[in-house]
Amino acid sequence: MKTKKRRFEGFLFYDYEHVARHLEKMAHKGWLLSKITKLYWEYQRIEPTELHFAVTYFSEASQWNPSPSYRQEEFWAYCEAAGWKLAAEWEQMQIMYSEEENPVPVETDEHVKLEMIHRAMKKAWIPGSVALICLTVYQLLDQMPTRIEWFFYDANVLLLVARIFFLLYLVLQSWGYFSWYRRSFRSVENGGKCAEPNVYRKLANVLITVTIIPALLVYILLFGESGWLVLLSAAVVILLLIGMDRLAALLRGLEFSKTANIVTTGIVGIAVMAFVMNGLTSWISDHRELFITEAKEVVADDLLLVVEDLKTPDYEHTELVYELERKQSMFINWTKGRQYATDLYDAFDKLEYQIYEVKTPGLYDHFLALITGEAMIEDSENWRDINGGRWEADTVYQYQFEPGTERVYEELYVICQEDRIVRLGIDWETTEEELNISFEMLGIASRH
Amino acid sequence: MAREKFQTLTEQMFYILLCLREECCGMDIMEKVRVITGGRVTIGPGTLYNLLENFMTAGMIRETKVEGRKRSYVLTDVGRQALKDEVARMNVLIGDFRKFME
Structure with missing residues (x-):
């Protein structure tokens, strides 16, 4: 018969009432909470019994302390004197249980209780949340689509959606706490009780659930052809969290000070993470073809337009390269053909x-702006519309190079035609006929 | 700030301070209050612990001795004055009641 049970519990840190009621139900079913880790709550099998649970907060408690402080032990002694035993700790949260039929509650003053919760939240949860919100905002800003290539990958959109949902979740959770604190404060000032955690709690849970969906889709899109990598990545993260938790516990046992424990566990965690990420990155770069389809070398016939269509090449070359690259996403179908000599x-x-x-x-x-680098190409001095009814296109822009400027291609064109944008770079000064042929090969017929 | 915080005392604060008119171990206060009030007022261990810390910070009580996990306290002049002020406040209430209701 199983004597231990591990469960993932998604309680809010300040939701003391729900935590206590849940633990009472678990005890009724024969499971007593014995430990809380970052990943799970551990229960020990007991005879099914009616236990009373109380959740209180001790702001000086920390998982990094080598041993409970004098004050914390004193606090437990006060609770013990009133018939309450410690079941488990979760950061500053102290979970007590009593076998007495009608125990004196651990907290009998709502004002003091609210003050304790807020002090604990200010110490652990609020700084963590603020840091996470800042990091997510930074990642969001960093991931904003500023290059056309961003739109080639559906995974980018899903990642953006996942990050936005996650940010909303974090904001909602913080908003939920402060709103709860305000309501509780008003209630307590008027002699009432702390408020019930509000609807934001449920909304936040819904948001975190929907965040997982696009995040998973990203994984499937990226690693679809090597599904085991998804499991491996998840396993690495879980193992790392468990490992760090165990290491912190080991160092606590070895009487490491709080600071030494934080620094050591932090350094080991970062080092292991860097090692794993490095391994993963080099594996991905060795197997890029699984994730990114890059330019493939092809034969001249595979390209819509080659130099030989326009003129006889100046030199006889043994190593001419023809490259073709394609990408498809929900936004765009992109084809790139390139010809050069090695x-x-x-x-x-x-x-x-x-x-x-x-x-x-x-x-x-927006795509046209990203391709040309001009927010309003119609007003741009760099690009001039040279169409004037010459080709079957809405507009044909040619880039106006300043004389003497360095350039990859002598002539650069951007052609807008219905739902298409065509960008063409040619390395010599073309004749009218050469230009007409080039456009025609790319699907833009001449009107003459 | 701290004085303003304890401008008026709750029943629990009042009885904790009352118990500390003479030196007393913090943990024993729970039982003393229950006896004094005939079980009408009960103080939870979490609330008691935090209120004792708050009273210490406000200078209303002081620590007298430490024996293992047991710390003892006694009322200071500030705490004694807070009790007197509270009683005076209640007397005003009683006086007003008598004046207008009896």
């Missing part, structure tokens, strides 16, 4: 085209 690179006429088929019409102008 030897005498600068001497050989080279050429590159990119075709963007925009699937989301609302983002067309």
Whole structure:
């Protein structure tokens, strides 16, 4: 028969009432809480019994202390004198139980109780939440789509959605606490009790659940062809958390001071994480083809347009490279064709085209701005519309290079045609005929 | 600030201070209050512990001795005055009641 049970419990730190009622039900079923770790709550089998639970807070308690402080032991002694025994600790939260039929409550003054909860929250939960909110905002800002390539991967969108949901979850949780504190404060000032944790608690739980869905989809999109990597990553994170918890406990046993324990566990955690991440990153870079389809070397016939379509190349080259790259996402279908020579690179006429088929019409102008680097291309001095009815396109922009500026391509065009944006770079000064042929090969017919 | 906090005393605060008119171990206060009030007022261990800390910070009581996990306290002049002020406040209430209701 199982004597231990481990459960994941998603309680809010200040939700003392629900924690106590839940533990009473567990005791009624024959399970007494014995330990709380970062990942799970551990229960010991007991005879099913009616126990009373009380959740209180001791602001000086810390999981990093080598042993309970004098004051904490004194606090427990007070509780013991009133018939309350310690079941488990969770940071500053002290979970007590009593076998007496009608024990004196641990807290008999709502004002003092609220003060204790707020002090504990200020010490542990609030700084942690603020740091996490700042980190998430930073990651969000860092991940904002500022380059067209961002839209090539659906995983980016899902990651953005997951991060936004997670940020909302964090904000809602913090808002929920402060709103609860305000309501409790008013109630206690008027002689009432601390308030019930509000609806934000449930909303936050819903949000964290929906955050997991896009996050999982990201994983599947990224690691779809090697599903075991998903499990491995999850296992690594869980093992690391358990390992850090065990290490902290071991160091506590070895009488490490609070600071020494935090520093040692932190350094070991970061080192292991860095080692694992390094291994994972090098594995991914060795198997890039599983995740990222990069430019593939092809033959000339696979490209829509090559130099040979326009003119006889200046030199005979043994190593001409034809590259083709494709990406598809919910926003865009992208094709890039490129031709160059590996030897005498600068001497050989080279050429590159990119075709963007925009699937989301609302983002067309935004994509055009990202491709051209101009927020309002119509007003841009760098790009000039040279169409004037010459081709079957809405607009044909040519980049106006300043004389003498360094450039990859001699001529650069951006063509807008219905839902398509075509970007063409040619390494020499083209004739009218060469330009007409180039456009035609890329699906833009001449009107003459 | 601390004085303002204890401008008026709750029943629990009042009886804790009353018990400390003579030196007393913190832990024993729970039982003493129960006896004095005939079980009408009970003080939980968490509340008692925190109130004793608050009274210490406000200078209303002082620590007299430490024996193992037991610390003893006694009322200071500030604490004695707080008790007197509370009684005076209640006397005003009683006086007003008598004046208008009897």
